[in-house]
Amino acid sequence: MSDQMRMDRGIWDARVGQSRHDLSTPSLLLDLDVFEVNLKKMAEHSKSTGIGLRPHAKSHKCPEVALRQIGAGALGVCAATIDEAEALWRAGVKGILITSEMVGRRKIERLLTLSKTDTEVMSVVDNLSHLDDLNQAGQAAGVTLNVLIDMDLGLKRTGVAGIETGMALAERICALPSLRLRGISAYSSLSAHVIGYVERRAHSFQSMEPAIELLSRMRRVGMPAEILTGGSTGTYNIDSDIEAMTELQAGSYIFMDVDYEMIGGKGGPSFNDFGFSLTVLATVISKSHAGFATVDAGFKAFATDRPFGPELKGRSGLKYHFGGDEHGILEIEDGDDDLRLGDRLEFIVPHCDPTVNLYDHLYCVRGDRIEAVWPICRGYN
């Protein structure tokens, strides 16, 4: 833990033992009872199916969550940025896989610093010239870098476009002295939110085919490719049936959000395998117009990347509309207007990852009591 984090903790630990009613709003709450059930459920799925679990920390950016995931049996955690990886590393988290290409002089320097002290840190590659950059930097620093081939599964975002390109990259890695090939990272983002379990299963199985084929080719020629990582909260109980996959990267399961609720579960139209542990607490700050109420949570309190907003927790008949940077307007749909100025409401977030990224702390509550305050290491350095 850095000095800065220690100081933060000092300030925020003073809230421990207070009630959620003592918090200013908006605040980000974590219901520990629900969180712990989610944590346990995914850990048991991993254990019972035999697939490894390296949950994605981009969802929480919170070392305290990562340490609990590892405590429950995870191999480590994934990170999407070098900033996340550094924050996790400073907190003592082991088994970090950075799932984005660390391109550019400064990111490569930072990756080397991590890899020097933790020889198990891994990152991904999809480009020959990048391999040369990494190898040169690794040689100069006397550090071996663990790499996985990043494979595109249809989004055209990052990753090699096909099996031949993947094989060419793998061969080159094996020829470079400061790189160590570990396997393949293949995240099918297009599968994660396919509506309907059957459709999602078919989508994920088909999407993963080129990655499985590449892995098989690599292994046939004797390359060290022990890892095939991918998957999401939406496909956790689908990808564990794909024999070649060695690890799951699911992240959102610990929190859940409106986005994942909509995808449909194995047993019915609602995906309720995991509970809503994450909410935003807001206050009714204006009540000037019949049929409407205004809360103190807008674009800066909820992610806005989806075409829908947050949902009231445990309460129907109220529809949230974004009302600008700091405001949300509640439309009272059922005519039952018993909202009062100062009322405090809890919202399930539209999309958990970019919502968490708007806050510095998770207020961990059990019932009304604040049991812990966990720092969120958001931002870019």
Next chain:
Amino acid sequence: MSDQMRMDRGIWDARVGQSRHDLSTPSLLLDLDVFEVNLKKMAEHSKSTGIGLRPHAKSHKCPEVALRQIGAGALGVCAATIDEAEALWRAGVKGILITSEMVGRRKIERLLTLSKTDTEVMSVVDNLSHLDDLNQAGQAAGVTLNVLIDMDLGLKRTGVAGIETGMALAERICALPSLRLRGISAYSSLSAHVIGYVERRAHSFQSMEPAIELLSRMRRVGMPAEILTGGSTGTYNIDSDIEAMTELQAGSYIFMDVDYEMIGGKGGPSFNDFGFSLTVLATVISKSHAGFATVDAGFKAFATDRPFGPELKGRSGLKYHFGGDEHGILEIEDGDDDLRLGDRLEFIVPHCDPTVNLYDHLYCVRGDRIEAVWPICRGYN
């Protein structure tokens, strides 16, 4: 400056004197030359038209910017949240007007703390029961709270709905010993982005009518109502022609964004009264597909509340599409695919306020040199 801020400054000041090429990405850049022209231009507009300027700090959440705005002649700054107000106050900023209702026990406590040490802090009200809460708390603490009537101008978000309600509130304020009536806050958010200068002018003039009438009524009965504050970057040279308005709250002018570029100016179809000083620096991290390139800046690097994304600065033929939390996909429209892995690109942001809210620091550059690093006091406490 708090101990925490001082420590932050120590760490980040080490970057001063480095080149922008030394920065990791994504990073938030402020072009000081352009920023200073924007600052001066609005200050001169305020001076030449005789309207006061209290710029909105919700756009920057940055005490260093606020101090420069005041240095250039502003009366103070507006804040949208108690967190912003506290950060500004800690940095020695005077003349703070909080433009959201401070409802709820914790926010009232925090408002009292500020008001105790700075008797000029102001906030807004739109509700009788809120007045009683504020007065009670003020009496208990021996503090007089400066308040403005918040008037709704059509959005039904916050503010009194009509002139009679406004007068009733004003009368009550005058009767309460711990409240001091200062005037009216009337922000016409619906006017700010009306396309076309003539249309925007007509919209703002019409929208402001009830606020002007309320002010006139208040003054006729001898109420102390010296302030009528409102306006935006979009209406800065419109509202200064409204005789009753005493202050402008424009905020975005120091940065500009794609959203404001679109509204049209007094002299032509593009609103170019202020320059683009704010950009996000990103890196091409993947180049696996013909016609596309991927940068390391997505939902967590740019505001997503508008139906459009960022725009490349100083470069055409490339269209940005959001590619998830950490990625953007550039579509190469002109076929001239000279982008290379590791290329660093600058983007004009879609909407400045919620974009700034995603970063902890503004890297202030003059040419390529980092001249200063200014902390952004985002987040909620």
